[in-house]
Amino acid sequence: MKKMYLIAALLLLSLKCFSQGSPDYGAGMKFNFNEDGSKYLRVISWAQFWAQYNSDRPLDANGNEQGDLDFSVRRARILMYAQINKDFLILTHFGLNSLNSNSLSPTGTGEGSQLFLHDVWAQYSLGKNHAIGGGLHYWNGISRLNNASTLNIMTLDNQRQSWATLGLSDQFGRHIGVYAKGTIEKLQYRISINEASTNNLQSTTVPTNGGAATFTGRRLLGSKEAGKTFAGYFEYGFLDSESNFLPYKVGTYLGSKKVFNIGAGFSNQPNGAVIADNSGNLSGENVFIFALDAFYDVPMGTKGAALTAYALYQNSDYGKNFRLGTTYETGSMLYGHVGYVIPGKSKTRFQPYASYNDRKIDALNDNATQFGIGTNAFFSGHNSKLTLEYQTLKYATNKAINTVTLQAMIYL
Structure with a gap:
């Protein structure tokens, strides 16, 4: 019976990793160490290349105009x-971003060229x-987007403000700490207690007298006063259940599942x-972020059409005035x-979308305010697009970018 449970778990893992990908890739790069596949090593590799046009780039550090197109x-x-x-289970994830x-x-030895642990x-x-x-x-709190996978985001990239502690209390969206996760019937949960980062995006900032708050609690007040963060996300699924074997939330299933979830989460x-204060005396203020969200992803009709929709309040x-x-x-x-995935018989699928x-x-x-409109062209699901x-x-009053x-x- 235990072997049956293990085989079922492996099948669910395979569906999780590839239900939004292409069957051409099968189980991907998975190396079995025994005959039934219960002992294994799984490897995933991905790369994203950008060509970006922006006619409103600011002057560079030397006061020179910048080009409109870059890679x-x-x-x-x-x-x-x-x-x-x-x-x-042991997991290791490394790479680089925005080279x-x-x-x-x-x-290739400079700071921006280096691989680091995610x-x-x-x-x-x-x-x-x-x-x-x-x-x-x-295993983050706050929302689905704060737990998003970068393999299968529906829009070009994740909505930036949803990674709400990235570079402030964590390292690129990850904390050092302990977590618990699981499923109770239709409810999935993830909770964690973590260390807050000392060296963050405001590592050299000091609050001005009577001015706005700075995100410098651990550095200026010490780890006893401001050293820990607490987070959780709770999600109830009304239709098909999603896997929570790994923390990375799928952005769009391309019609391979019927999912309707509502969630709530926090980070404190x-x-x-x-x-x-006006005399320069320092005091702490709690950082608290919470969100409510809903995710809907279903096939429509028999020709491969599918609808994906997501809504978030954060x-x-x-x-004070941070x-x-x-x-x-x-x-x-x-x-x-x-x-919306456009129906058709071709292996190449198109998914126009809009965000706001x-x-x-x-x-x-x-x-x-931010508005985006775009299209995905899937040649082999998310494996090639x-x-x-x-x-x-x-x-605010700034010129639109x-x-x-x-x-x-x-x-792969």
Whole structure:
């Protein structure tokens, strides 16, 4: 009976990894260490290449005009996980992001050219439906998008503000800590306790007297006051169940499943933000982010048509009037996207889509709006695809920024 459970789990894993891909790839790069495949090593590799046009680029650091068109390697990754015993799993994920002309180095030894660890964790199963683990992990809270897989995002890229702690309390969306995850009938959960990062995007910032908060709690107040973060995401599925073997949430199933989920999540770092009064005395403010979301993905008709829709409300409290660039702000956000796979008998499938978000920015008493429209061309599901997207961002009273991006992606 135990062997039957194990074989069923492996079949579910195969469906998880390839239900949105192509049957041409079968089980992919999977190396079995015994006859029934219960001891194995699984390897996934993917690369995303961007050509991006933007006629409104700011001047470079030397005051020179920048070109309208540039090329970059958006992602180059390798992910490996193994089970030698059904109770234990180890996962390692490394690669690089956004390699471009400014981050290239003469001999490939510069900081921007280097591979780094995205994930490395070990996990122990607590029966069939629950597990605990620890390490540098991606079992995040807040929303589905904050747990998104970069292999099968429906839009060109993930909605940036949804990776709400990236570079602030974590390393590229990953925390060092412990987590628990599992399934209770139709409910899936993931919760974690983590270390907050000391060296973040504001590692040299100090709050001004009477000014806005900065995300510097652990560095300025110490690890006892501001050293831990707490996160969770809870999701109820009304139709087909999704796998939670790995943390990476599928962006679109291309009609291979019928999914309707609603979710709620949070991330909390006590004293994660710091403010200074008019005399320069420092005090902490809690960083608390929560979200409600819904995901709908179903086939339509008999010729391969499919609909994908997603909606998110996120409230982000980074402290008093916090704002960092055009990415992070204390305020709230509404986001949604919808895509439709056009029916047809050809192996190449097309999926036009649109996305929109509106952010309320407390510090500016104003809004930011972003609209995107694009098309995916799937040659072998998500294993081989092209994406073309136009996006416009209007941030408060700033001039709108318009970009056109073409992405080529292959994953094996």
